[in-house]
Amino acid sequence: xxxxxxxxxxxxxxxxxxxxxxxxxxxxxxxxxxxxxxxxxxxxxxxxxxxxxxxxxxxxxxxxxxxxxxxxxxxxxxxxxxxxxxxxxxxx
Amino acid sequence: xxxxxxxxxxxxxxxxxxxxxxxxxxxxxxxxxxxxxxxxxxxxxxxxxxxxxxxxxxxxxxxxxxxxxxxxxxxxxxxxxxxxxxxxxxxxxxxxxxxxxxxxxxxxxxxxxxxxxxxxxxxxxxxxxxxxxxxxxxxxxxxxxxxxxxxxxxxxxxxxxxxxxxxxxxxxxxxxxxxxxxxxxxxxxxxxxxxxxxxxxxxxxxxxxxxxxxxxxxxxxxxxxxxxxxxxxxxxxxxxxxxxxxxxxxxxxxxxxxxxxxxxxxxxxxxxxxxxxxxxxxxxxxxxxxxxxxxxxxxxxxxxxxxxxxxxxxxxxxxxxxxxxxxxxxxxxxxxxxxxxxxxxxxxxxxxxxxxxxxxxxxxxxxxxxxxxxxxxxxxxxxxxxxxxxxxxxxxxxxxxxxxxxxxxxxxxxxxxxxxxxxxxxxxxxxxxxxxxxxxxxxxxxxxxxxxxxxxxxxxxxxxxxxxxxx
Numbered sequence: 001x002x003x004x005x006x007x008x009x010x011x012x013x014x015x016x017x018x019x020x021x022x023x024x025x026x027x028x029x030x031x032x033x034x035x036x037x038x039x040x041x042x043x044x045x046x047x048x049x050x051x052x053x054x055x056x057x058x059x060x061x062x063x064x065x066x067x068x069x070x071x072x073x074x075x076x077x078x079x080x081x082x083x084x085x086x087x088x089x090x091x092x
Numbered sequence: 093x094x095x096x097x098x099x100x101x102x103x104x105x106x107x108x109x110x111x112x113x114x115x116x117x118x119x120x121x122x123x124x125x126x127x128x129x130x131x132x133x134x135x136x137x138x139x140x141x142x143x144x145x146x147x148x149x150x151x152x153x154x155x156x157x158x159x160x161x162x163x164x165x166x167x168x169x170x171x172x173x174x175x176x177x178x179x180x181x182x183x184x185x186x187x188x189x190x191x192x193x194x195x196x197x198x199x200x201x202x203x204x205x206x207x208x209x210x211x212x213x214x215x216x217x218x219x220x221x222x223x224x225x226x227x228x229x230x231x232x233x234x235x236x237x238x239x240x241x242x243x244x245x246x247x248x249x250x251x252x253x254x255x256x257x258x259x260x261x262x263x264x265x266x267x268x269x270x271x272x273x274x275x276x277x278x279x280x281x282x283x284x285x286x287x288x289x290x291x292x293x294x295x296x297x298x299x300x301x302x303x304x305x306x307x308x309x310x311x312x313x314x315x316x317x318x319x320x321x322x323x324x325x326x327x328x329x330x331x332x333x334x335x336x337x338x339x340x341x342x343x344x345x346x347x348x349x350x351x352x353x354x355x356x357x358x359x360x361x362x363x364x365x366x367x368x369x370x371x372x373x374x375x376x377x378x379x380x381x382x383x384x385x386x387x388x389x390x391x392x393x394x395x396x397x398x399x400x401x402x403x404x405x406x407x408x409x410x411x412x413x414x415x416x417x418x419x420x421x422x423x424x425x426x427x428x429x430x431x432x433x434x435x436x437x438x439x440x441x442x443x444x445x446x447x448x449x450x451x452x453x454x455x456x457x458x459x460x461x462x463x464x465x466x467x468x469x470x471x472x473x474x475x476x477x478x479x480x481x482x483x484x485x486x487x488x489x490x491x492x493x494x495x496x497x498x499x500x501x502x503x504x505x506x507x508x509x510x511x512x513x514x515x516x517x518x519x520x521x522x523x524x525x526x527x528x529x530x531x532x533x534x535x536x537x538x539x540x541x542x543x544x545x546x547x548x549x550x551x552x553x554x555x556x557x558x559x560x561x562x563x
Binding site for chain 1: 116117119120121123124125126127129130132133134136137140143144147148150152153154155158159161162163165166167169170171173174175177179182185186189190192193195196197199200202203204206207210211219314315318321322325326328329330332333334335336337338339340341342343344345346347348349350351354442444449450451452454455458459461463464465467469
């Protein structure tokens, strides 16, 4: 993909993000933050894309750490958000 | 390749990415309302599963053993941490998760640069090199900054601002050095050493940037670091030509930026001003604000408070970080239940920056089974204080300080506050007469309609509860 197409996607994603998130009430700020923490765990993909062609012990080690970090973000983030949201109840 | 099935077709993988984006965006949309939020989170998680599985399909993705090891380690660390973390420790957890994300980005960009040097003997083309450098810098700042934020919240490092002489000059020099190294690489120098210098310089900058920031400013810092990690992930996506990283990272970048702006607005301070450290860049020595003169306060006892509360018709609780520290949220809810049984209407006034992260109080009270429709946002509850019989301030200080409204010289002048002082009676639960985090004296305490109940928040609420039950 050429750079300009990617930048187009980047800019549009930013605006979608602004639009979707600008209405989140204060009540949900913490869950929003921890859910977005889980979403930036998508850096895991970076580790996956590089590790197959990585050569040398150091690069492989660094990528395994990066994959572990990304996984912590994803599983930890989604789980903890779910735990929090489970507690938000309306008055009976 | 003996079976290049359609599964490995890059177009098929891109289609799976599109499904992932739909899930992310719908999931975030559902996070707008407490009723649908849990489903939203689950949908976003499904989107993530699509993105990860799709990426694994690429024919050049390999070394599945190492991938499995990384994922296993991450799961072994992440799952127990997420399961066992206490709700009061949530700000630390969010800081830590921010950090590992930034750390992953920094590592990935470093490896990508090293691999490019090794395979081609030259720098990557500029349209990849620039995002790599950006991701390395911002990822490293985010990693170290988040670790310091974690340390402060976990009280490994003192939470008060730590400032070196000439801090701002040091920061500017560091930033200049980091950018200079990046420009030298971009101009054509192939040097792993310079790249390492960038990572180290950015690491120092991350430390220096969070150390001078006080605990009360934490909600802004955590949001800002969240935005940083998202942006660095998007940059890594540009470097790796991966559209899923671009979109996922940018959504987080946008969300973090919005939260940062909302938090800064709730404190009536600009982001550069907060990053510069201290209130207005000046360090206020505690006690100096009161001109050294002792003004009388009225202290009260649990029995009196119980009577005031039990015979009120409307009570508003204004919680702050002190409630979180004392873990008093469950006792507070029991007290509210007991009062409601007696026909008292109890609501909670939540300041956007009360606590140490955006929405901190809401999570704690939700944990204590307080229904979310009892939690009122500042704009909603402020007009109701004049009709409130008792405002019960639990461990909150600066967010209730009328000086923000009235005293033009005050460092917090202009910050929107909860107008608790407009209630008929104000009861402040406080550990001692020490000034709040910002070290600013609070005139609320000396008002005629204010009484102070000294002690640990949880114990104080428990003794008031016991007295109410006796009535």
